[in-house]
Amino acid sequence: MKNTKFNALFEAIDSFLRTPATVTTQGSHIRDAVDMKRIMITVMIALCPALLFGLWNVGYQHFIRLGYDTTVFGCLWYGFLKWLPLVIVTYVSGLAIEVLFAQLRKEEVAEGFFVTGFIIPMIMPPDVPLWIVAVATAFSVLFAKEVFGGTGYNFLNPALVARAFVFFAYPSVISGDSVWVSHAPQDAITGATPLAMVMNGNVEAMPSMLDMFIGTIPGCIGETCKIAILLGALILLVTQVADLRIMLSVLIGGYVTAVAFRVGGLCAVPGYQQLLMGGFLFGAVFMATDPVTAAHTQTGKYVYGLLIGILAIIIRVLNKGYPEGMMLAILLMNIFAPLIDYCVVQANIKKRKKRVLNTK
């Protein structure tokens, strides 16, 4: 298979499964043992706690709505069976496009899609039709990544683009009260997420803070369990894959805005509750910190994070059409991240120029 039409695919599988025997013959410039493959695998490990809990929760939400007994293993198995086809479809559809482009460009397949393909099933409703996932993944890989040059050149987070595509193209499968619980019975207790409840003014029906923190609420696979997400955040911070500046400033920006809306009387829930609802924390930890699409300068990271937090809450509270503001806020700031970096760099140049002129 080597050096044939399928060379890119061959190389990808080869270097994924085993260490290639190719070594450099000249002096190499190793700066760190951490390469892209290792970063990607670290992110996937960090996602695992949220994933495991999410799988259990998919089954749990399903069984309690139908009034069945729930066992830990039964719930986990049900969630796994829901999740597996999603993952397979995501990887097949995304990697097909990646391999095609690697072939056309005569490059090797980059590892970039592994995390994207891992995250996409975690931010979709459990019962989303598989062909929609395939179309959304193909769209995001093609138009958010490959068009701009592939992994490392994308200025939008591909996983979020896939979700945004589903959100705008097929709103019926990703919004409403019944989509977040697998096979929710029509007449039974509603499966609305806390976000939808706040939007409809149905604050009394909200789950308790503890439930929202542990994550036994309807939602997509990755976002419900705040403990698991914080655990993932810890892994990312200890291994220095993600940046604490971004995570903290997203949370601060969101909290301050939420408190301001609460004081102003526009929002029915206290500020800290906004941070526990929907995908805010998941977005702050796993999406906003994406090293490719986030701002790169240190000051820029604070600005970038703060604006994500502020915008997410503004969209949630003021725009009744979009209950989940986090997705749109991160995508919008992805677009502005290069501009933020530019301004920070220019400001620094100006400052240092002034210093040079003053010392002369």
Place this chain on the structure above:
Amino acid sequence: MKKYLGPLSKDNPILVQILGVCSALAVTAQMKPAVVMALSVTVVCACSNFIISLMRNTIPPRIRIIVQLLVVSFFVILVDQVLQAVLYDVSKMLSVFVGLIITNCIIMGRLEAFALSHKPFPSFMDGVMNGLGYGLVLVIVSFFRELLGSGTLWNHPVIPQSMYNAGYLNNGLMILPPMALILVGTLIWIKNAKLGKAK
């Protein structure tokens, strides 16, 4: 004849010169208004090219833009009135975009670049071909947008009910203007791949 065919391929006003994109995004959600829009622009472009070319030696250069605008708006009003009389429903759908043909960069561009320096007949042909080049992109974009966004073509349902029963859904994003931008971008991509990038 061959020298007029540029606007249909390697000199396309939308795909190469990136002119007239605004209306291309706005009217292409369905095929019918897109075709009507394309024909209107073709008529206006050809006729105003012809008239301006006739007058090209008598227009004082300093006021040529105003003269061009007068001629163009004359034809736009004419087209608008005809549409309202003959195709009222389409005219309603196109709403303000018929009037905005006056500001369509393709028409002003052709008047400035071609009609002011060429004889009437070549100018007329240039206008027709540029209108058709614009129309070609509109028809392609609106074909995909209507087919995938509404499941219809020329307002006739083409996607069988059995597909919907099997779980197929119309793509709501296709109805929104952003998707038109992505489709135009894809066309530019295909054009660049086939014909090479514009110099």
